[in-house]
Amino acid sequence: MTQFYSLKEPVKYEGPNTTKDLAFRWYNPTQKVLGKTMAEHLRFAVCYWHTLCWPGLDPFGGDTFNRQWHHMADEMAAARMKADIMFETLNLLNVDFFCFHDLDIAPEGNSLKEFNDNVTAIANIFEKKMAASNKKLLWGTANMFSNRRFMAGAASNPDPDVFAYCAAQVKHCLDVTHGLGGENYVMWGGREGYETLINTNIGHELDQVKRFLSLVVEYKHKIGFKGPILLEPKPQEPTKHQYDYDVATCYNTIAAMGLQKDVKLNIEQNHAILAGHTFEHEIALASALGVFGSIDLNRGDYQSGWDTDQFAMNVPELTLAMYEILKAGGFTTGGMNFDAKIRRQSIDADDILHAHVGSMDACARALLNAAKMVEDGKLAKLVAGRYSKWNTPQNQAMLAGQESLDAIAARVLSSGIEPQPKSGRQEYIESLINSYC
Numbered sequence: 001m002t003q004f005y006s007l008k009e010p011v012k013y014e015g016p017n018t019t020k021d022l023a024f025r026w027y028n029p030t031q032k033v034l035g036k037t038m039a040e041h042l043r044f045a046v047c048y049w050h051t052l053c054w055p056g057l058d059p060f061g062g063d064t065f066n067r068q069w070h071h072m073a074d075e076m077a078a079a080r081m082k083a084d085i086m087f088e089t090l091n092l093l094n095v096d097f098f099c100f101h102d103l104d105i106a107p108e109g110n111s112l113k114e115f116n117d118n119v120t121a122i123a124n125i126f127e128k129k130m131a132a133s134n135k136k137l138l139w140g141t142a143n144m145f146s147n148r149r150f151m152a153g154a155a156s157n158p159d160p161d162v163f164a165y166c167a168a169q170v171k172h173c174l175d176v177t178h179g180l181g182g183e184n185y186v187m188w189g190g191r192e193g194y195e196t197l198i199n200t201n202i203g204h205e206l207d208q209v210k211r212f213l214s215l216v217v218e219y220k221h222k223i224g225f226k227g228p229i230l231l232e233p234k235p236q237e238p239t240k241h242q243y244d245y246d247v248a249t250c251y252n253t254i255a256a257m258g259l260q261k262d263v264k265l266n267i268e269q270n271h272a273i274l275a276g277h278t279f280e281h282e283i284a285l286a287s288a289l290g291v292f293g294s295i296d297l298n299r300g301d302y303q304s305g306w307d308t309d310q311f312a313m314n315v316p317e318l319t320l321a322m323y324e325i326l327k328a329g330g331f332t333t334g335g336m337n338f339d340a341k342i343r344r345q346s347i348d349a350d351d352i353l354h355a356h357v358g359s360m361d362a363c364a365r366a367l368l369n370a371a372k373m374v375e376d377g378k379l380a381k382l383v384a385g386r387y388s389k390w391n392t393p394q395n396q397a398m399l400a401g402q403e404s405l406d407a408i409a410a411r412v413l414s415s416g417i418e419p420q421p422k423s424g425r426q427e428y429i430e431s432l433i434n435s436y437c
């Protein structure tokens with residue numbers, strides 16, 4: 001068992017007035033908010049890839065973190081060390097869940113067979129650690145974007161051998177996720193898109209992506225995996241254009257295959273920003289379409305246009321997102337996965353703890369603010385008020401399609417309907433929201 005951090009005891013809730021550096025000021029896991037504990041509301045997860053696999057590189061420089069396991073000759077020993085540190089992290093942060101790509105947890109080896117065996121070996125270690133510590137798997141996913149075989153796409157690759165290879169890789173990763181009691185299975189299509197249209201058949205690639213999704217759903221039923229498959233929208237990066245552009249585009253794919261019951265969405269803040277939306281817009285839309293699943297929590301940079309995956313620390317912004325999550329009914333199988341990385345100059349092990357604790361506190365404050373907004377009901381009443389005229393029997397009938405276009409036209413002309421504009425009161429509402437924060 002390694003000891004990676006300087007901290008020995010789990011971070012505790014100490015309240016907002018504590019002077020301790022590493023303490024929760026707002027996140028009090030057992031505190032009840034709107035009938036559920038904070039831990040039940042927020043369902044935090046630590047991710048493997050940014051926390052333990054990314055070495056701090058950028059396009060102009062390499063490894064800054066200099067972690068021991070990146071410099072070990074025995075790759076399986078390094079993988080076991082990472083597993084130890086993941087559980088050390090979960091225990092210190094008092095976080096219940098973790099998430100991984102198959103490639104995060106185990107080395108690729110020289111064949112898919114070897115890779116599968118490595119993944120299984122580490123999963124067996126997880127199983128024991130999970131039983132001993134009561135930690136859970138929020139989701140697993142297959143990395144089908146790093147290896148050069150995926151450079152022209154995974155399921156959307158022009159080469160059917162790659163499509164078949166992906167099927168084999170996802171089958172194993174879904175088996176492993178299921179075996180560990182994973183609550184969801186994620187599919188982010190990092191290479192499912194194109195670089196240039198002049199060598200691409202979009203229609204064919206979209207057919208491939210849809211077939212792949214339906215194969216995964218079929219298999220999930222075959223093995224009795226109860227959780228949803230979660231698509232993760234992102235507009236670009238690494239490919240120039242990704243097919244799972246945003247919530248609306250993903251919904252198109254899901255609805256085209258009639259898979260709304262089995263496939264939901266994993267929504268990431270930074271990806272929403274890259275798609276030209278707000279985070280809360282993407283959550284609200286997914287909820288309206290019945291496909292809200294889970295959250296990849298991070299923060300994009302509003303100037304750079306990259307997927308910077310910073311830790312989310314902005315309380316007013318998070319308040320609006322949390323309000324939409326509460327309105328959506330909260331999480332069922334989903335949760336808040338920290339798909340976030342510390343900056344490459346944050347080279348101390350404890351920086352990982354500070355990042356998570358700070359963001360967990362920001363989420364807890366946002367939850368408390370959003371709960372006030374829900375309890376108070378003023379905002380909901382204002383919004384409902386704008387639509388209240390739809391509640392008359394006549395307007396309900398119009399919405400239900402019981403009145404034809406020409407019948408509506410006749411009614412307007414005979415009754416002399418003349419719409420009366422009303423204030424949208426945006427500044428009043430913005431000030432009202434500030435009053436909860």
Ligand code: XLS
Pocket residue numbers: 101141186188232234268296307339
């Ligand atoms: C990358 C994605 C990735 C997914 C999992 O931008 O966010 O980390 O969450 O494959």
Ligand code: NI
Pocket residue numbers: 188232268296339
């Ligand atoms: Ni993500």
Ligand code: NI
Pocket residue numbers: 268270271307309339
């Ligand atoms: Ni991302």
